[in-house]
Structure formats: structure tokens, C-alpha cells
Amino acid sequence: MRYLSTRGAAPALGFEDVLLAGLAPDGGLYLPETWPRLSATDLKRAASAPYAETAARVLAPFVGAAVAPADLARLCAESYAGFDHPAVAPLVQLDHGLWLLELFHGPTLAFKDLAMQLLGRLYDHVLRRRGQRIVVVAATSGDTGSAAIEACRGRESIALYVLHPLGRVSEVQRRQMTTVTDANIRNIAVEGSFDDCQDLVKGLFADLPFRQEMRLSAVNSINWARIAAQVVYYVTAAAALGAPERAVSFAVPTGNFGNAYAAYAARAMGLPVERLVVASNRNDILACFFASGEMAIGAVEPSLSPSMDIQVSSNFERLLFDLYDRDGAAVAGAMASLRRDGRLLVGEGRWRRATEIFSGFRLDDPGTLMAIKQSHDATGSLIDPHSAVAVAAAKAALKSGAAAPMVVLATAHPAKFPDTVERATGRRPELPAYLAGLMQRPERVQVLPNDLAAVRDFIAGIEGGRGGA
Numbered sequence: 001m002r003y004l005s006t007r008g009a010a011p012a013l014g015f016e017d018v019l020l021a022g023l024a025p026d027g028g029l030y031l032p033e034t035w036p037r038l039s040a041t042d043l044k045r046a047a048s049a050p051y052a053e054t055a056a057r058v059l060a061p062f063v064g065a066a067v068a069p070a071d072l073a074r075l076c077a078e079s080y081a082g083f084d085h086p087a088v089a090p091l092v093q094l095d096h097g098l099w100l101l102e103l104f105h106g107p108t109l110a111f112k113d114l115a116m117q118l119l120g121r122l123y124d125h126v127l128r129r130r131g132q133r134i135v136v137v138a139a140t141s142g143d144t145g146s147a148a149i150e151a152c153r154g155r156e157s158i159a160l161y162v163l164h165p166l167g168r169v170s171e172v173q174r175r176q177m178t179t180v181t182d183a184n185i186r187n188i189a190v191e192g193s194f195d196d197c198q199d200l201v202k203g204l205f206a207d208l209p210f211r212q213e214m215r216l217s218a219v220n221s222i223n224w225a226r227i228a229a230q231v232v233y234y235v236t237a238a239a240a241l242g243a244p245e246r247a248v249s250f251a252v253p254t255g256n257f258g259n260a261y262a263a264y265a266a267r268a269m270g271l272p273v274e275r276l277v278v279a280s281n282r283n284d285i286l287a288c289f290f291a292s293g294e295m296a297i298g299a300v301e302p303s304l305s306p307s308m309d310i311q312v313s314s315n316f317e318r319l320l321f322d323l324y325d326r327d328g329a330a331v332a333g334a335m336a337s338l339r340r341d342g343r344l345l346v347g348e349g350r351w352r353r354a355t356e357i358f359s360g361f362r363l364d365d366p367g368t369l370m371a372i373k374q375s376h377d378a379t380g381s382l383i384d385p386h387s388a389v390a391v392a393a394a395k396a397a398l399k400s401g402a403a404a405p406m407v408v409l410a411t412a413h414p415a416k417f418p419d420t421v422e423r424a425t426g427r428r429p430e431l432p433a434y435l436a437g438l439m440q441r442p443e444r445v446q447v448l449p450n451d452l453a454a455v456r457d458f459i460a461g462i463e464g465g466r467g468g469a
């Protein structure tokens with residue numbers, strides 16, 4: 001399997017190079033040259049096979065010769081062994097024709113564990129074989145940081161630096177990061193916003209001598225391996241509900257569009273997906289796009305579903321690549337105009353093609369609280385604010401004629417957002433037993449100013465002592 005850049009000006013690469021590179025050198029995102037096909041037999045098997053087995057089967061064509069089949073099977077088995085539900089991603093029925101796909105049974109209680117647990121192991125496998133070490137830097141507004149930390153802790157081939165905005169993540173989210181004190185994990189609290197953290201990471205990557213010396217790598221959802229790993233649960237959910245004979249629709253709480261794009265990829269591989277509902281909070285740039293065909297960037301506004309507080313969804317570029325008939329130069333032009341003018345019009349025909357599959361939905365904070373409460377009243381169970389936005393989206397889509405079954409992706413455990421859930425229902429969700437000691441454990445964190453040199457010197461100070469990369 002070879003991978004192309006969405007901007008068409010970088011050489012095609014194999015899986016191993018795409019895994020380690022993250023972003024393509026022309027600024028584009030990698031995606032597969034052709035889509036592997038899921039056979040009817042694959043789907044029937046997925047209805048009853050253990051999750052890790054389906055994962056290895058779905059991922060094999062993406063990975064190609066980079067990882068031997070027996071190694072891939074072992075890495076998948078190890079990745080999901082620590083989940084606190086034997087089904088890994090169980091389906092729970094909410095209502096007639098409406099299901100919740102619980103993706104929060106991993107070590108950090110958010111769906112990012114499903115891809116990150118595998119990504120950490122793939123990195124380690126490939127780097128050990130090469131005898132190399134990499135430095136991973138990640139900016140987080142909450143969930144990505146802890147998922148990356150749990151996936152990389154204790155791995156000698158990886159040093160991980162996570163930047164979060166000082167005082168702007170929830171206490172549970174912060175402690176999930178700062179109470180991990182393995183030598184290869186460092187938390188940096190930046191005196192600034194999440195955007196400042198992201199700019200600092202970009203600044204580190206733009207410093208080419210530093211980037212090469214440290215062998216910097218990125219673990220956010222621009223990394224193809226994360227998208228590939230997310231295809232798996234769409235397959236297991238659809239298979240459990242009757243694919244290939246019966247089609248399924250999904251409602252996805254969306255920020256960077258990585259999860260929603262993985263659903264699109266599953267469909268491209270032959271999964272019978274009828275409709276994909278992209279659920280947004282007040283940061284509704286995607287909902288506006290699917291309603292009008294125009295994308296217009298505004299300011300990011302904080303909401304009760306902070307992991308979706310994003311204006312420019314990086315993975316949307318992967319969808320544009322297909323809408324522009326895989327013409328990399330045209331995608332590069334579209335991205336340049338979006339950056340220059342803050343808006344992008346894709347044209348009537350492309351917009352219609354996108355809306356054959358996707359529809360958008362937007363829910364504000366009062367609506368989110370209402371959706372958490374309604375769900376609790378109806379089922380007695382608690383859902384987190386991100387999942388709640390998608391439950392409301394799914395119900396609206398079913399009302400306007402979308403085919404059942406409709407599956408809502410539950411992307412976080414309610415205990416990750418206890419204040420919001422308590423405000424909506426009067427009930428405070430409890431952390432699972434294995435995290436119960438979280439609020440008492442000692443923390444380690446380095447506070448740094450919003451200053452590129454300070455962050456670079458901090459990393460160099462630690463890595464330099466070990467001879468860098």
C-alpha cells in the first residue's frame with residue numbers, strides 16, 4: 001500500500017514512513033492510493049470475532065509489509081487488552097433504532113485511546129527495528145495529551161512532550177497527564193491558550209535543525225495510522241447490526257474531523273454506510289459547510305464540549321481530496337484560499353456530492369445540557385457532553401427521515417466532564433475504580449512561558465543529555 005499527499009507535491013510513501021512523518025513535506029495529509037475492500041466474509045466474521053482480531057484484519061492492507069502479520073496480531077491484542085470492557089467498543093441500545101457505541105473503555109476514558117494505544121505500539125515496533133528514538137511533541141486541549149501519554153509511557157524508543165494551556169483543562173484531564181511520572185513523559189503547562197500551544201508545536205517543527213536533530217514526530221489525527229485504527233470500530237458496529245445485508249448510519253461528535261473521516265474511509269472500503277451526521281457545538285463551521293457549501297472561519301468559542309472547540313478541522317482536507325477528484329494541486333489551491341480569505345466555496349457539484357453522504361448538525365450549550373438530561377431521564381444512564389451533541393444530532397436525523405439503525409459515537413466517559421453532567425442531571429458521575437486514586441496522586445509538570453525558545457531549550461536540556469536522537 002502506498003500513500004499520497006493531499007497536495008500532490010510530495011512523493012508517495014509506504015506505511016512505515018507515513019507513520020513516522022505524520023504531515024507530508026508539501027503540507028498535505030497522507031491517504032491511501034487505493035481503498036482496500038472489505039469482503040462480505042470479513043464483515044460476517046467481524047460480527048462475532050474479538051475486537052483485536054477484526055482490528056488486525058482491517059489494518060493488514062494498510063500496514064502492508066511494514067509489520068509482519070503475526071506481529072500486527074500481537075500489537076492489536078496488546079493494544080486492547082487493557083480496556084475495561086471485554087467487547088472493547090460495546091454497543092448499547094438507547095431507543096428504537098438508536099444505538100450508542102461506547103468508545104470510552106480505554107485507559108484515559110476517551111475514544112482517542114482506541115487509535116493511540118495502537119499508534120504507540122506501532123511506533124515502538126518500527127523504531128526498535130530501526131534502532132532509532134524519536135521525540136514526539138503534542139499540543140492538547142485535554143484528551144489527546146492523556147491518550148498519547150498512556151500509549152507512550154515507559155517506551156524507550158519515544159520521548160513525549162505534551163503542551164497544555166495552564167489552568168485551561170479540567171482537573172481530571174490535567175491529573176490524567178501530570179500524575180504520569182515515567183522518565184520519558186514530560187508535561188509542559190504553557191502560560192497561554194490552546195492555540196498558543198499549537199503554535200509552539202508548529203514552531204518546533206518549523207525549526208528544521210532542531211526537528212532533524214531531535215527526530216520530531218506528531219501524534220495528532222493528521223497521522224494516517226490513527227485514522228486507519230478508527231475504521232475498525234465502524235466495522236465492528238455495522239457488522240453487529242447486520243452489515244453487509246443492512247446499512248447503518250452514524251452520528252459523530254466532531255472536532256478535527258478525524259473520526260468522521262474514518263467513517264467515510266470505512267464506507268469507501270465497502271461498509272454499507274447510509275448517512276454520516278457530523279455533530280458540532282457552537283463552533284459550527286462544518287455544519288454551515290454541509291448546509292451551504294461554503295466554509296467560513298470564525299473565532300473559536302469555548303463550549304461545554306471542549307474537545308470539539310475547533311474552527312479549522314485538519315482532516316477535512318482529506319475529504320476535499322476526493323471532492324476535487326484527487327487533484328492535489330486543486331486541493332492546495334483551495335487550502336491556500338481558505339487560509340488567505342478565511343473562506344472557501346467548493347461549488348455546487350462538489351457540495352452536492354458531499355451531502356449525499358454527510359449532513360451537519362449544531363447544538364449550543366443549553367441544548368447540550370438538555371440532551372444530557374433527556375438521555376438520563378429516558379435511560380437512567382449518564383452521557384458526556386460530546387456524546388450528547390451527537391445523540392441530539394442522531395434524533396434530528398431520524399426525525400427527518402435518515403434510515404435506522406443510527407449509531408451515536410460516545411467519545412468520552414461522563415466522569416471526564418463531571419461538572420457539566422452534574423449540572424444537567426444533579427448526579428455526579430464517578431471515575432472507574434482504576435482511576436479512583438487520581439485526585440490524590442503526586443503531579444509533575446513544568447510551567448513555561450508562551451515562548452518558543454523556552455520550550456525548545458527545555459526539551460534540548462533533557463534530550464541533549466542523552467545524546468539527542
Ligand SMILES: *Cc1c(COP(=O)(O)O)cnc(C)c1O
Pocket residue numbers: 110111112143144221253254255256257258259260307308386411412
Ligand atoms: C477528540 C475528541 C472529539 C473530536 O474528534 P475528531 O476526530 O477530532 O473530530 C470528540 N469528542 C471527544 C471526547 C474527543 O476527545
